[in-house]
Amino acid sequence: xxxxxxxxxxxxxxxxxxxxxxxxxxxxxxxxxxxxxxxxxxxxxxxxxxxxxxxxxxxxxxxxxxxxxxxxxxxxxxxxxxxxxxxxxxxxxxxxxxxxxxxxxxxxxxxxxxxxxxxxxxxxxxxxxxxxxxxxxxxxxxxxxxxxxxxxxxxxxxxxxxxxxxxxxxxxxxxxxxxxxxxxxxxxxxxxxxxxxxxxxxxxxxxxxxxxxxxxxxxxxxxxxxxxxxxxxxxxxxxxxxxxxxxxxxxxxxxxxxxxxxxxxxxxxxxxxxxxxxxxxxxxxxxxxxxxxxxxxxxxxxxxxxxxxxxxxxxxxxxxxxxxxxxxxxxxxxxxxxxxxxxxxxxxxxxxxxxxxxxxxxxxxxxxxxxxxxxxxxxxxxxxxxxxx
Amino acid sequence: xxxxxxxxxxxxxxxxxxxxxxxxxxxxxxxxxxxxxxxxxxxxxxxxxxxxxxxxxxxxxxxxxxxxxxxxxxxxxxxxxxxxxxxxxxxxxxxxxxxxxxxxxxxxxxxxxxxxxxxxxxxxxxxxxxxxxxxxxxxxxxxxxxxxxxxxxxxxxxxxxxxxxxxxxxxxxxxxxxxxxxxxxxxxxxxxxxxxxxxxxxxxxxxxxxxxxxxxxxxxxxxxxxxxxxxxxxxxxxxxxxxxxxxxxxxxxxxxxxxxxxxxxxxxxxxxxxxxxxxxxxxxxxxxxxxxxxxxxxxxxxxxxxxxxxxxxxxxxxxxxxxxxxxxxxxxxxxxxxxxxxxxxxxxxxxxxxxxxxxxxxxxxxxxxxxxxxxxxxxxxxxxxxxxx
Numbered sequence: 001x002x003x004x005x006x007x008x009x010x011x012x013x014x015x016x017x018x019x020x021x022x023x024x025x026x027x028x029x030x031x032x033x034x035x036x037x038x039x040x041x042x043x044x045x046x047x048x049x050x051x052x053x054x055x056x057x058x059x060x061x062x063x064x065x066x067x068x069x070x071x072x073x074x075x076x077x078x079x080x081x082x083x084x085x086x087x088x089x090x091x092x093x094x095x096x097x098x099x100x101x102x103x104x105x106x107x108x109x110x111x112x113x114x115x116x117x118x119x120x121x122x123x124x125x126x127x128x129x130x131x132x133x134x135x136x137x138x139x140x141x142x143x144x145x146x147x148x149x150x151x152x153x154x155x156x157x158x159x160x161x162x163x164x165x166x167x168x169x170x171x172x173x174x175x176x177x178x179x180x181x182x183x184x185x186x187x188x189x190x191x192x193x194x195x196x197x198x199x200x201x202x203x204x205x206x207x208x209x210x211x212x213x214x215x216x217x218x219x220x221x222x223x224x225x226x227x228x229x230x231x232x233x234x235x236x237x238x239x240x241x242x243x244x245x246x247x248x249x250x251x252x253x254x255x256x257x258x259x260x261x262x263x264x265x266x267x268x269x270x271x272x273x274x275x276x277x278x279x280x281x282x283x284x285x286x287x288x289x290x291x292x293x294x295x296x297x298x299x300x301x302x303x304x305x306x307x308x309x310x311x312x313x314x315x316x317x318x319x320x321x322x323x324x325x326x327x328x329x330x331x332x333x334x335x336x337x338x339x340x341x342x343x344x345x346x347x348x349x350x351x352x353x354x355x356x357x358x359x360x361x362x363x364x365x366x367x368x369x370x371x372x373x374x375x376x377x378x379x380x381x382x383x384x385x386x387x388x389x
Numbered sequence: 390x391x392x393x394x395x396x397x398x399x400x401x402x403x404x405x406x407x408x409x410x411x412x413x414x415x416x417x418x419x420x421x422x423x424x425x426x427x428x429x430x431x432x433x434x435x436x437x438x439x440x441x442x443x444x445x446x447x448x449x450x451x452x453x454x455x456x457x458x459x460x461x462x463x464x465x466x467x468x469x470x471x472x473x474x475x476x477x478x479x480x481x482x483x484x485x486x487x488x489x490x491x492x493x494x495x496x497x498x499x500x501x502x503x504x505x506x507x508x509x510x511x512x513x514x515x516x517x518x519x520x521x522x523x524x525x526x527x528x529x530x531x532x533x534x535x536x537x538x539x540x541x542x543x544x545x546x547x548x549x550x551x552x553x554x555x556x557x558x559x560x561x562x563x564x565x566x567x568x569x570x571x572x573x574x575x576x577x578x579x580x581x582x583x584x585x586x587x588x589x590x591x592x593x594x595x596x597x598x599x600x601x602x603x604x605x606x607x608x609x610x611x612x613x614x615x616x617x618x619x620x621x622x623x624x625x626x627x628x629x630x631x632x633x634x635x636x637x638x639x640x641x642x643x644x645x646x647x648x649x650x651x652x653x654x655x656x657x658x659x660x661x662x663x664x665x666x667x668x669x670x671x672x673x674x675x676x677x678x679x680x681x682x683x684x685x686x687x688x689x690x691x692x693x694x695x696x697x698x699x700x701x702x703x704x705x706x707x708x709x710x711x712x713x714x715x716x717x718x719x720x721x722x723x724x725x726x727x728x729x730x731x732x733x734x735x736x737x738x739x740x741x742x743x744x745x746x747x748x749x750x751x752x753x754x755x756x757x758x759x760x761x762x763x764x765x766x767x768x769x770x771x772x773x774x775x776x777x778x
Contacts, residue, residue: 018395
């Protein structure tokens with residue numbers, strides 16, 4: 001927050017939220033005539049019947065669609081360029097991202113490159129990115145099938161440069177989705193462990209935003225509500241994936257946390273995690289965050305005492321006495337979600353990786369590290385990793 | 390709220406909030422090359438120096454401006470048409486509303502008629518309005534100098550048809566301002582009584598939205614925060630207009646309450662008030678609301694018990710025991726703001742007006758009455774007026 005309560009608030013995405021609301025896709029007014037429909041390579045969207053359903057709804061809405069089903073977890077630059085070629089060759093005038101964060105972020109990246117031309121990495125700021133300004137992007141419709149990234153209501157995406165091993169965030173107002181349909185019914189089949197990983201990703205979007213340098217009265221409102229809802233309902237959704245009410249609450253919390261990303265932004269915790277999954281793409285983003293979260297928030301314990309206590313109060317609904325109450329509540333939540341024992345060593349990280357990880361985080365995550373409530377030096381970053389092995 | 394937590398959220402306005410933020414007008418990116426600058430006929434914008442300052446900032450931002458300074462309190466259709474003619478004759482490609490709700494709402498109405506052609510009343514839905522669809526409007530920049538209407542972040546305006554004595558709301562997504570600059574420094578000179586009237590207008594936007602049929606998890610979040618802030622800071626701003634911190638908090642609460650109007654909407658209380666000021670244009674909108682508020686909320690006391698208690702808790706920060714705790718807290722707030730004794734008879738209303746008032750409210754305010762948590766029949770509406778004489 002700059003100075004004395006000065007802030008901006010701009011989230012132009014039209015959100016349609018609710019169980020069954022996917023059907024609105026046919027009537028809500030599509031932003032074009034031919035969609036590039038971006039989904040993962042795994043085939044789950046076809047298996048679950050979502051792909052056919054979305055294509056049928058697009059057709060009802062008057063739009064043709066071309067499927068691009070090549071997106072990997074931790075999507076890479078080469079895939080963005082491949083999708084861009086299909087998009088241009090087929091004459092698509094908008095993109096639809098259907099799936100988890102990987103599919104929607106890839107759709108956002110394609111929307112930029114298809115409209116601007118050139119290589120996607122030209123438009124990445126920081127690291128080896130070209131730092132070019134994005135003037136326009138194709139309109140984007142986001143349909144998340146997981147509750148975690150919040151990318152459906154934010155101006156960010158994350159793509160990995162497979163050649164340079166940089167997992168980099170990119171962002172500009174042009175990639176706010178025109179429309180986001182958040183239908184919790186599409187999330188019912190996410191298995192327990194992924195539900196936990198994704199839900200904690202949302203939790204940390206909110207918690208990082210709340211302690212961040214750039215927090216505002218608007219982001220605080222979104223963040224505290226997301227934190228309250230996730231503490232209460234994420235363990236329920238993990239324990240019983242068929243609990244529709246819990247799925248609905250977790251989905252709304254994830255979208256709220258996305259609105260935090262659009263109004264405050266992530267901090268060093270996310271920078272540290274991006275470095276981890278740049279080295280080990282098989283590490284789920286949420287799992288990486290969970291593994292380092294205890295050490296990260298402990299390091300900042302005395303810098304944002306009041307804010308940690310406030311988050312603790314929203315979680316436990318009890319008066320907080322000290323900042324470590326937040327650390328305790330976080331441990332309780334992890335335990336209830338069955339993810340209290342995650343260690344980086346389970347993904348093969350050892351003390352030998354620490355220097356490279358810190359170097360990668362500092363290089364690729366500078367803007368997020370700048371958003372920490374207090375600047376963490378390399379030694380401190382190294383210790384957060386070391387404590388999480 | 391439709392069914393089981395289904396809702397939409399769409400507020401595309403770019404908000405710049407903060408003391409001194411008016412200066413951003415020059416650099417934030419204007420939506421056109423020539424502005425129709427809409428201000429009140431009273432001359433206060435010129436006297437306070439705001440008019441020259443805004444013109445200079447527009448010029449710095451690369452835009453010419455033409456001043457239209459004919460707006461009355463409770464602005465009328467004829468003024469909208471007059472402004473539209475100036476706008477077209479001068480070739481303005483965007484409008485700037487600078488001032489209170491009257492100026493900004495007039496700017497919104499001109500934005501419609503200048504872009505669509507025809508008579509403004511063609512685009513009003515309900516009453517004698519033509520019910521035509523708005524396809525486009527000129528871009529709107531809203532710069533409020535009062536804290537109350539929230540019109541800077543909503544899709545509504547209110548214009549009176551002077552011939553038919555209808556004070557009617559109009560609304561469509563095209564009149565969301567492109568940009569809203571809420572600079573509490575522009576509100577420092579509002580005298581105590583008007584500060585109270587305007588602040589209570591914001592309070593009731595939030596409170597009505599919170600109990601409304603159309604409330605959603607998003608509107609609830611905005612409403613409860615606005616209610617909390619106004620209970621705490623409005624009496625401070627009324628008692629000491631130079632208290633900048635209180636002005637800032639009240640301004641933010643008013644904008645939040647505008648976001649409630651965009652996500653939930655007003656209820657019968659506003660319908661009842663519009664009828665009052667349609668008959669007596671000298672009655673300030675906020676004063677009318679304050680006068681009828683006790684009777685209005687008392688009538689609905691047993692229909693939204695939990696919600697009244699929740700609002701009371703946000704206000705007093707104490708556990709509520711019964712719905713009338715809200716009525717008590719409201720009385721405390723009125724007393725602290727020096728407006729506890731407002732009666733409709735002070736503006737010349739008598740029992741002889743009751744039938745006409747009810748008729749007007751039912752005719753012009755149907756959609757707001759439909760948004761009440763329970764439908765109030767004519768007899769009940771009459772009794773609310775009668776109890777407020």
